[in-house]
Amino acid sequence: MSGWRVPLTEIAMPEQDVQAVMDCLRSGWLTMGPRTQAFEQALAGYVGAPHAVAVSSGTAALHLALLAAEIGPGDEVIVPAFTFVASAAAVRYTGAEAVLCDVRDARDFNIDAHDAARRITPRTRAIVAVHMGGYPADVQALRTLCDERELLLIEDCAQAIGARVDAHARQAGTVGDLGSFSFFSKKQLCVGEGGMVACGEERLAARVRLLRSHALTSGTWDRHRGHDPAYDVVDIGFNYRLDEPRAALGLSRLQRLDESIASRRRLVRGYRERLAALPGLELPFDEQAVERSSHFAFAVLLTDRAARDRFREHLKEQRIQTTWYPALHSFSEYRASVPAGELPRASAAAERHCMLPLSASMDERAFETVVEAVQGALASS
């Protein structure tokens, strides 16, 4: 179909997952019912958060997390510049301003707590910590900073479900006041489109639940079960619901998530071993980060943008799909908000990195194909 010998990601869909969706469709109940509740309970258990609320996407999850944190017009929220654009867009939906900050280094391309601290103003209300590629950001440092400066910490775990942020095996999304997650089709736990908010406080979870479904005081499911047909609307809410077939799929796939992350980690270790000594190529992060990451993506660093672009072109000729994340301040929509030369480390990370194919179901042959192509690309440059 695509002509790629090795696509960036592949989704294995065992028959039990298909059947979980079929059972749900046969039931005839498609929204906000028992499967969503079961999925939420299982997710809360998995990440180790008291509350999990399933929503329509990672973007919706972050938007609702910010709203639950009472972020609004006039506020500022600090967001790393090296992330997917939703991290900043969700801040802007609330009427707040997304203040971009730098990452630590191209070799450790998560949010830099020192740079974040520099950007705090009297209007700053929260910091969004993104766990890029599944590698945990330094949330301990950010937690301390946020506590000292009375800010909220929100973890954008769109790429990091199952990542562990410390030696106590605490999971990404549980150190911040709220965590947002994505179940988009390329993610470790994928359902198509979907997401979740995890949080510790019941008050915040209740707020997310309310705003996910138009701030209605009762849902279709409650009314179907014989509750009063009358309802009130108590805020400006959204339709950010997940439906039952996707909840059924997510619940089925969650059973294999740890296994799937372990497969990804094995492949990453294999890549790192085979690519370690190649001239012109650097590997970001260290062994501890690899151990803790949930490995959404595998990044390598080239010397500069030109070398990276040549590298990608070479792999494309070999029909190997790669990708990269532009820094937010390189987009037309965000360029004007950041002076030229600002955020140099985020720019370097964006311009130097390349994401290689990585999927839980990637086989030995695909892996070898990529490794050989990478070796060939560097030898020819």
Next chain:
Amino acid sequence: MATTHTFPELPLFDLQLRPQDLEAVAETLRSGWLTLGPRTAEFEQAFAAQLGARHAVAVSSCTAALHLAYLAAGVGAGDEVIVPAFTFVATAAAAVYCGARPVFAEIVSRARPTLDPEDVERRITPRTKAVCTVHYAGYAAAADRLSELCDAHGIALIEDVAHAPSATLGERKLGTWGLAGAFSFFSNKILSIGEGGLLCTDSDEVAALARSRRSHAMTSGTWQRHRGCTDTYDVTGLGFNYRLDEPRAALALSRLSGLEADIARRRELTMRYRELLAPLQAVIVPFADEDVASSSCYVMPIMIDEDGRQAQLSARLRERGIQTSIFYPAIHRFTAYRERFPDVSLPITELASRTELTLPLFPHMTYADQDRVVAALAQELAHP
């Protein structure tokens, strides 16, 4: 956790999917491609063709479609959008998302509970950017007159077609009268898939904006990159994740083939309801018999002539195992809207909201089910 099943014996709606609908989803899941791919494109083409619109853009919900439609109409901070209050809250909420103020207009009457063009005209100000009309229960509002009115004032007409796929006004399908139409595929809708929606338009610019904003205003998507069309992308605006995924597109495409048959059965049941309800003096049945043939007959609304009996009747019918609903509590009476937009008075809408009762209606409902609903209603009406 709420797992105790106290289902009403006769629900308001009930969904039965066909084996081919399930198979379409299963095939999509097995393909391993789950987002914005060939099935979404195929569904959009099929829907546009059936509707007679140039463009169809599948999105995550009707709320999302309305938001994108208002943005496409240029609705922004400080603007006004005229909407009915006798509708689901999303019609107004989507205007608030844009920073605009929803201005609520009156319905014609309880017998014709759709937007009154004369009241709309009175509420047009220099700040009005759009009018959104709802085709309540699947019956056409005066889209022709509203279209002329909007043209005369240089403002956009948006149609909230959540209830009315394949319904018509004259020779034209609803959703094609204005700048854009917003459809719903929510689980209790006629073309239900779980969560989903669609924006239709004849305007290339509106379609381009909707496509861009539904996926974060990125200049290329995962599918294009997968196909090797492009390597990278720019972000050219403030976009959203309003994408529909492939399994839902496959389900929608499969169900689209059964839409006309489904609506035909709904019309038949609606005509029969109207005959059964005609002798009940205490009941106003909205719309006329001759409207049924062009309606999609999404739900079966009735108005209890006497004010103050809605909650009691609903409770009594529930005790008899019959689920009813209220389509709709008036938006301007909700706490969130009273706080933000106070002092709105719409007497006809308010009376309709206080006296409306929605009766069960779904394609595999039997005549016996209908007889039971109407008999129960007649008995309860006779015993206050």
